[in-house]
Amino acid sequence: MTSKERMGAFLTGQPLDRVPIIPLLLNIAARLAGMTVREHGRDGLKMGQAHVRTWQRYRQDMITIFTDTAVLAEAMGTKLCYPDDDAARVDVPVVQEPGDVDKLLDPDPWGDNGMRTYLEAIQHCNAEVGDEVFVGCCFAAPFTTAACLRGTDRLARDLRKHPGLAKALLEAATAVGLKFIDACVAVGGVPAIVDPVATGSVLGPDQFDEFAQPYLATQIQRIHSYGLPALLHICGKTHRLLEAMADTGADILSLDVVDLGEAKARVGDRVTLMGNVSPSQTLLEGSAEKIEAEVIDCLRRAADSPRGFILATGCEVPLHTPPESIGVFMAAGERWGKLPLELPASGPESPA
């Protein structure tokens, strides 16, 4: 099966050969293709080439284009800084004072901004390998974009002190995200939403319900209107947020620091689970044995989840992860994810 056939079968409930495998190979694609992150970050062709080469090497089940969570916010007026070989980051948020909300720009995804870079990268990937693999593109959710527009600490205070301002930012971010979804689908990309700032380490469930969930739901409905499944990724500790994440209408939850067995029990009947080999402690630092053991552990906890399971890393594969460790991850997934599953006899539980 090609990656595309496998994902197609997976999503439509047809028989498939093995569990899909999607390590979150994002900025590391630049490294693997011999470019710096900065070089590929705002150049659509180079970004596309980096992802094509990465896919040809590992044959993961979806390409995941992404550079940083501030792409939409930058197009809306936030200033970023560009390290030589790392993802761009927020330098000066556009909304310093509540009155600055008037300064927000309403960008065109095809304008001179990072959204266009993504769109051109998707086009290149689709032209090169689009008949064999779906080309996903991750973009920042409204809450994360609002944090880049305002500064995370200020937005956090706004939730209680200026909720109206927070919601104005969230609405503006939602609207730009919707335009990006439309443009992404138009070039044959599969939009995926990432919301690292709305993690359970920052927000409580009530705050998530009020300030993240409704805006995510709006974007997810738009993705559904194209007949596509919606993937929602939130990094960090999200055990408190599992139901709220499922309530967004997302079809696939990409989870980081969560026990997949618990996620299966709580929301496995509503959403497909995706996760969650530790990016730093296992992929970056771990031996081949540790990587394989954690792959097996993830499969054991969640491969039988009612709405299915995708083997993945919990978050972005770190930039300086040894390339061979990614190969070990893929090989372990291909071996032990073969259906029907035949996992080795259960050893001692590895730490969650």
Added chain:
Amino acid sequence: MADRRAELLQGLADAVVEMDEERATSLAAEAIEAGIDAYEAISEGLARGMEVVSEKYDNEEYFVPEILLCSDAMYAAIEVLKPHLKPESAGTPAKVVIGVIEGDTHDIGKNIVRIMLDTAGFEVHDLGRDVPVERFVSEAQRVGAQIIAISTLMSTTRDGMRRVVERLEAEGVRDQFKVLIGGPPVSWAFCREIGADAYGNSAPEGVRLARELAGGAQ
């Protein structure tokens, strides 16, 4: 007087817990007028309130927005009390320099730890974010810190922590400081690998370890 004193101290604690900056500052002024020692107003009032806040954070009742607003209330009241602090009443708290390592600007986690260290009675020197390796070392020496606390959210920047330890060794001052690290891409394994002293996997755990590293003085 005793009732009034208890009432004001409790009021200061409650104002912090309830994120009420205005009430915290006006109660701080009232406390001074009532003849309450400024140091006591902080340690028996505001800091008590922040202890409750830390518990609520640990119990998942409060989250980052609440912690920030509670600490805003605490710091605003401290500003009112500061001019009245008698130098001798403060004792000699253990000193910490804290910052986000160079290349990384994610400072929410560091800010939470700083607030909790402040509350726990440490003298905290916050170097901010994107802090060069050399600055951790030079500032720690300048202020006479016992602890260097370093945070990062990103795996790409965590090697800066290793360079702080190496720099301390190169300058022959490694044994003068304890190095405490935290953040999602680090672990006890990484801590041991780079020769740091402790790894805190949450803000309250970081503060507990800082107390231990300071020799239980706090």
